[in-house]
Amino acid sequence: MFVLLLLTACNKDDETVTVDAPKGVATVTFLVTPNGLGDNGYNDAAAEGIFAFANATGTRLRLLLPKDEAEAENMYRQWLTDNATQDSAVMILGSSVYEGLAQSNHAALTGQGSRVLLFENDAVIDGVSTVLVSHYGVSYLAGAMSQGFDALILAATEGVPALEESIAGYRDAREIYAGENNGKPCQTTLHYLADNEMGFAMPDSAYRYIVRRADEFFFYDEMVFPLLGGSESGVLRYMNDDEFTLSLMVGMDVDQSGQSSRIPFSVVIRIGDVLRQCLNDWTSGREWPGHMQFGMKDGAADIVVTPNFFRHLNLWDNRYADPDTFQRLYEKYKDEAMKKEQTLPLPSL
Structure with a gap:
C-alpha cells in the first residue's frame, strides 16, 4: 500500500485512486467492492496481489472505490466507454457481487490486449474472463x-x-x-x-x-x-x-x-497470488480462457x-x-x- 501511495494521487470527488497513463502504456483498473478494502481478509489479500504486480512490473494501477453497487456500475460503464479501443487496459471486477453488472454491460473491447477479469466467480459472460478459487x-x-x-x-x-x-x-x-x-x-x-x-x-x-x-x-x-x-x-x-x-x-x-x-x-485463500499470476500471464501475452479455476491442488x-x-x-x-x-x-x-x-x-x- 505504501508503494501504491507513492505512485498515486487521491481524487475524493469520485472516490478513485489514480494516475493518468500516457497512451500506449499498460493499465490495470481494480473496481473494489463497496466497503471491501480494510477487511484484513479476502479483499485486502486480493488488493495486495494486484499492488505487488503493479509495483514489480511498473504497470499503471487505478483503484475505483464505489460507495454502492449503483455507483460501481456507473464506474464500470465509464471505463468500458473510455477503453473500448485502448490497448493493454485491464479491468478487474472485485468479487462475485459484480456478476450482474458484468452480465448487463457487454465488454466490447477492440484494443489489443484489453481484458475484463471477474474473480470469485465461474459464470459464463461474453467478453469477460472469470477466475475462481474453490472453497x-x-x-x-x-x-x-x-x-x-x-x-x-x-x-x-x-x-x-x-x-x-x-x-x-x-x-x-x-x-x-x-x-x-x-x-x-x-x-x-x-x-x-x-x-x-x-x-x-x-x-x-x-x-x-x-x-x-x-x-x-x-x-x-x-x-x-x-x-x-x-x-x-x-x-x-x-x-x-x-x-x-x-x-x-x-x-x-x-x-x-x-x-x-x-x-x-x-x-x-491465496487470491492475491492467483490474481498476480493472471496478470503476469497477461503481460506475457498468454490468452485468458473464459474461466480459470484453482484450489488446494494448486496451493491457492x-x-x-x-x-x-x-x-x-x-x-x-x-x-x-x-x-x-x-x-x-x-x-x-x-x-x-x-x-x-x-x-x-x-x-x-
Whole structure:
C-alpha cells in the first residue's frame, strides 16, 4: 500500500485512486467492492496481489472505490466507454457481487490486449474472463478439523457462490466427522446475518448475535466458522473481549493467528497470488480462457495451523490437550479434502 501511495494521487470527488497513463502504456483498473478494502481478509489479500504486480512490473494501477453497487456500475460503464479501443487496459471486477453488472454491460473491447477479469466467480459472460478459487475442499478440511465441537456457520448473506460453496464443504465434512462431546452428538448450525450484501459490513450485528448466542449456553464452546467479510471483526471482538470463553473461531481467508488466542487454525485463500499470476500471464501475452479455476491442488487454498495454540489460552479442555491436535487432524484429512474438491464438476463453458 505504501508503494501504491507513492505512485498515486487521491481524487475524493469520485472516490478513485489514480494516475493518468500516457497512451500506449499498460493499465490495470481494480473496481473494489463497496466497503471491501480494510477487511484484513479476502479483499485486502486480493488488493495486495494486484499492488505487488503493479509495483514489480511498473504497470499503471487505478483503484475505483464505489460507495454502492449503483455507483460501481456507473464506474464500470465509464471505463468500458473510455477503453473500448485502448490497448493493454485491464479491468478487474472485485468479487462475485459484480456478476450482474458484468452480465448487463457487454465488454466490447477492440484494443489489443484489453481484458475484463471477474474473480470469485465461474459464470459464463461474453467478453469477460472469470477466475475462481474453490472453497469447497479447504472448507471440507476445516469441517473435519472441527470435530468434537458444536459448530456455528455464520454467513453474511444467502446466495453468494463462494459462501455457499464454503458452507457445503464444511457441512459435508461435519455430517461424517462432527463426532460427540460429553456423550452427545455435535450439532452444526447455519445462520445468515442479513438478507442482502450489507451482511458483509455489519460487525456490530455479528458481535451482538454471538453475545446473544453465548448467553443461551452455560458454557459456550462452539467452533465458529465465519463467512462474513468485514463483519468478521465483530466475532473477533467477542473472542477477544471474553478471554474465558470456551468457544473457538476458524480464521478466514488469511492467517489470522495473531488476531485472537481463540483461533486454532485458519482457512487461507491465496487470491492475491492467483490474481498476480493472471496478470503476469497477461503481460506475457498468454490468452485468458473464459474461466480459470484453482484450489488446494494448486496451493491457492489451504489451512494454516496456529503454532503453539494451546500456550496462549486462559482456558482449554481435553479436546485439544495434545498440543498437536489440530496439526494431526490437518494431516489426517488433507488428502481426502483435496480428492473431494477434485471430484466437483467444473462449470460448463
